[in-house]
Amino acid sequence: MLHTINKSPFVHKNLESCLRFAKKGDPIMLYEDGVYTVAAGSKIEPMVAEALKKHPIYAIEADVKARGITKVIDGVYLCDYYCFVALVEQHKVYPWF
Amino acid sequence: MKFGILIQDGPYNHEAADSAYNFIQAALERGHTIQGIFFYNDGVINATKLMEPPQDDRNISKRWSDLGAKGIDIIVCVAAAKRRGINEDVLIPNARISGLGQLTEIAIESDRLITFGS
Amino acid sequence: MGEKEKTKIMFVMRKPPHGSIYAYEGLEAILIMGAYEQEISVVFIDDGVFALKREQDTKPLGVKEFSKTFAALEDYDITNIYTDKESLETRGLTVDDLIIKPKVLEASEIAKMMEEQQVLLPF
Numbered sequence: 001m002l003h004t005i006n007k008s009p010f011v012h013k014n015l016e017s018c019l020r021f022a023k024k025g026d027p028i029m030l031y032e033d034g035v036y037t038v039a040a041g042s043k044i045e046p047m048v049a050e051a052l053k054k055h056p057i058y059a060i061e062a063d064v065k066a067r068g069i070t071k072v073i074d075g076v077y078l079c080d081y082y083c084f085v086a087l088v089e090q091h092k093v094y095p096w097f
Numbered sequence: 098m099k100f101g102i103l104i105q106d107g108p109y110n111h112e113a114a115d116s117a118y119n120f121i122q123a124a125l126e127r128g129h130t131i132q133g134i135f136f137y138n139d140g141v142i143n144a145t146k147l148m149e150p151p152q153d154d155r156n157i158s159k160r161w162s163d164l165g166a167k168g169i170d171i172i173v174c175v176a177a178a179k180r181r182g183i184n185e186d187v188l189i190p191n192a193r194i195s196g197l198g199q200l201t202e203i204a205i206e207s208d209r210l211i212t213f214g215s
Numbered sequence: 216m217g218e219k220e221k222t223k224i225m226f227v228m229r230k231p232p233h234g235s236i237y238a239y240e241g242l243e244a245i246l247i248m249g250a251y252e253q254e255i256s257v258v259f260i261d262d263g264v265f266a267l268k269r270e271q272d273t274k275p276l277g278v279k280e281f282s283k284t285f286a287a288l289e290d291y292d293i294t295n296i297y298t299d300k301e302s303l304e305t306r307g308l309t310v311d312d313l314i315i316k317p318k319v320l321e322a323s324e325i326a327k328m329m330e331e332q333q334v335l336l337p338f
Contacts, residue, residue: 086127095337097337205251
């Protein structure tokens with residue numbers, strides 16, 4: 001199952017919920033304000049690093065660039081909407097709004 | 098594959114309508130079929146033709162109407178629309194107002210249902 | 216539908232009532248989609264459990280009270296109703312605080328059920 005998150009992790013707990021329910025190996029796609037999750041240097045970086053041990057994490061590059069995020073946590077895949085679609089081809093989707 | 102799209106959020110306030118549109122464009126370019134785009138909750142506001150954004154901004158309702166012109170089924174939930182003042186008089190061309198049964202049909206017929214909202 | 220296999224559709228209720236319309240319009244969707252003879256289930260996780268809280272009195276607020284409608288889901292043959300143990304505990308609730316008695320499951324069990332669905336609808 002592909003999990004998607006579109007909210008900032010600094011005001012919402014969607015990432016925590018997602019990680020509680022996600023199976024090991026499930027990919028996580030961050031888009032919209034969800035991409036703040038992958039900005040390097042924040043206090044939630046350790047949680048993301050921990051999550052990366054269990055889940056491939058993707059972030060929509062257009063959303064990252066639009067927000068002036070220039071440094072992304074190592075191991076996160078930046079991708080476009082074709083890549084989002086390709087993930088949906090392989091997995092059903094649950095969005096953690 | 099056949100993708101169904103559910104949009105739960107209105108235009109402009111949040112990014113959902115933009116994300117959904119970008120996803121649909123990419124899906125079409127990868128050769129997928131969009132089984133239907135169903136607007137529910139505040140999503141129904143996407144379907145008013147009275148939208149008149151500034152000229153340098155995207156016109157979100159026109160985007161949906163253009164997808165409808167390509168033959169994609171654009172459906173606006175009647176109950177959610179009534180609540181929010183959307184009816185046939187203000188409906189964008191190439192869309193239709195119908196019931197949640199249509200969302201059920203999309204859910205049954207599609208290989209994937211993807212929801213955009215907030 | 217004929218011989219066609221039923222589609223497994225799960226409503227995942229994560230939002231509290233009244234602060235937004237999602238729980239209420241989610242319920243409306245459950246009731247209507249429930250009539251299409253598919254395999255429907257409903258799970259309440261995170262703030263979604265608040266939609267089932269007993270003793271909601273919306274008169275002072277002037278909005279519709281709909282928690283009791285969840286109790287009517289059985290009449291629509293929607294009996295696969297679940298909730299998450301940790302979501303209840305985190306919010307200081309037990310199943311006795313709820314207007315219906317959903318089956319209380321661990322997150323891992325809910326995750327397994329989500330995995331088995333063809334369609335997941337978030338509300």
